[in-house]
Amino acid sequence: MAEKFTDSISGESFETPNGLIDHYISHFVMTIKKATGAEIAISPLDEDGFTSVKRGSATVGINVDIEGETLILISKIMKLPEKNPLDCMKLLLELNFTSMSGAAFAIDKKDSAICIISRRDVANLDYAEFEDMLHSVASLADEWDDRLVEMFA
Secondary structure, X not given: OOOXXXXXXXXXXXXXXXXXXXHHHHHHHHHHHHHHOOOOOOOOOOOXXXXXEEEOOXXXXXXXXXXXXXXXXXXXXXXXXXXXXXXXXXXXXXXXXXXXXXXXXXXXXXXXXXXXXXXXXXXXXXXXXXXXXXXXXXXHHHHHHHHHHHHHO
16 A cells, blocks of 8 residues: 655655655755755654744744644734734735735634644645745745734734
8 A cells, every 4th residue: 555645756655744744844954954054943743743943033833733634834923903903804815815825814713813824735745845835934924924013013
């Protein structure tokens, strides 16, 4: 029986989605070091399927939902503002339509936090998709965290 979680480049197979994502995280760290000479630290996924990475002023959570076998990348930006929340939500929806490459703004109902999020099934996820998702969420979060705070906080 073929493994469900296989790196399409190396052919290496993993029994769990966490194994594949940990493999991609390790590859990402090596790729950044090779390209820039910079050391970045990203821990392997913990027992809950979570780790994070910083980019500029933003932190991106890398999450694997084991039950749903879904990769979720998320960066919390700020709380939904109490003043002019509708103006803020309108802007977020407009940006989702025009400016969000591979990611979207969302509001976490638990704490009313504005987030940038990207989700994808882990099955058949290749490294290029993982890297693109991570770069998209990280760069958008790093760009918009300061701008939204300046506009609405």
